[in-house]
Amino acid sequence: MSTESLRIVWIYPDLLSTYGDRGNALILARRARQRGMPVEVLEVRSDQRLPATADIYLVGGGEDGPQALGAQRLIADGGLHRAVAQGSVVFGVCAGYQLLGTSFFAKGVQCRGLELLDLQSDRGPSRAVGELAGEIDPRLGLPALTGFENHGGRTHLGPEVAPLARVSAGVGNDGSTEGAWRGKLLGTYSHGPALARNPALADLLLRWATGAHQLPPLDDTWSDRLRNERRAAVAAARA
């Protein structure tokens, strides 16, 4: 960690917070505090400079216009690139995931991404809306991913990133893989408060940020019930 408290930056809530994205910052902060870690959450708006010394950066979902504007401002700012070079953790969701790649489509034009992940996104034949589920890359040692997706993009992964998960329900990147990760950078189409349904993923980000190999377990009764209920709902929809 950079200082004595864990610093979480929520990037551009004025642009990239379409639906419940705040949840990821709240969940990370709470799970860290429950382990006795002091936490500082910074909401950095798009007219402010991005600090380059935080531990975890969150990039949320957004409409086409704000997504393109957000990418432009992040490229001009340069703070996120410096932070990544220093080993910070980045978690991108939906539009925030796409803009970490080399290019994406917004309002019908190809836009330059931040080139932090080796992937590019274009438009799919139809909008992907609904439950998203899949087995996560075994190297990450996490239980299955569960979420809700709502996007019109398709994402093509390059050789320098690994898929986050193999899709068992929904579309994700392209109907077969979902999300991507490399080093301490991770992105997903599981939109909004993705960590609410995936507390183990929240803990992975915290472990990456703190260097801890293990974190004390927490009471995840309600998340577990929610995960089971959603898994049953996906199975019932398929039957």
Next chain:
Amino acid sequence: MPLRAKVASSVSRTAAALSRAAGRGDGSVIGGWIGLKIDPDLLAHLSAGRAIALVSGTNGKTTTTRLAAAAVGVLGRVATNSFGANMPTGHTSALAKAGSTPYAVLEVDEHYLAQVLEATEPHVVALLNLSRDQLDRAKEVAMMAQLWRAALVRHTDVRVVANADDPMVVWAATPPADPARGINPPHVTWFSAGQRWHDDSWVCPECGSTIQRSGDQWWCTGCPLRRPEPQWVVEDEGVLDPTGAWHKVSLQLPGKVNLGNAATALAVAAEFGVRPVDAVSRLGIVTSVAGRYAQVDKDGRNIRLLLAKNPASWLEAFDMADEAPTLLSINARDPDGLDTSWLFDVDFAPLRGRQVLITGDRAYDLAVRLDVNDVPFQHVRTFDDAIRSVPPGRLEVIANYTAFQDIRAELDRVN
């Protein structure tokens, strides 16, 4: 009315009555649906000869419609879709059922505003607010504002009553003039109803710059868009009219948000020539609207129903609710939107210190949210379990759309 329209109108009324008699619903959609099958122009035919007001926005449209209908009622009979059936089928049904009336006040789903403007050629349209709502199928907020703006450009003779506190509404209500094509912006009367929710209007819809706020004021840092001076303003327990006269408003509906709805209703009625001094007492007649704010006594509990469909309306519901045991019920069926992510846009902290119960199809989503929010709660399976779990006295019920309808059905479809 053409013969086809007469037949369609009559069949529509019969179908609605049958639906109600069969206990299948309010009959406020099915009648219009059948009528429009027989005569696709039925809504236009039924609108002809009436002076019409449309009320649209993300939140408050059902209540504002009811209040505006009460206010316009000073002048004569008013047709209205008071059950919240706010798409063209509902409008058709309401007008057919009402028969010939000089006036109509219609609530319009924001996605259908362009279509209903076209069909009804209203005298006035009220634009309340735009915020995030059911994003898995609804248009995003900026897109919605753009659609409204494009619709108003085609109807520049309509009188607009619009919310000065919502940057998206202000932008939608003020399309640029185009003298070359004979287009002048519509006449707008501004009201200020206060706005608790700001998270969908930090970015200027005109130029993409940041919107700044200070007190009641807001302005774009990159272009001339800013809050217009409102002519109708909520002040204390009343409303200031454009002449500067203050009218005390005594409502049976709770919360500051309903004072804002009352101000809007008075502004709409004024466009028909109704003086606020004549209309204001009629607003107090409205007790509950399609079950919203209804109070029911059951097993020694005084149950009050509050509908909250999206983050902005949850903030308003917390403002209205008493410090009393509170049941929250969440579903995610089609009419609610399938996505529960918005729960994290709501800060439930105002409920700390109250007894909180949760239920509904998606109670677990809510459980995780409340847990993160440090709000203790108890999960109950049924509405009856909830009633048994609280002491005699007030029980506040806050629910989203279908959850609200489920509970309303348990209380014999209370209005």
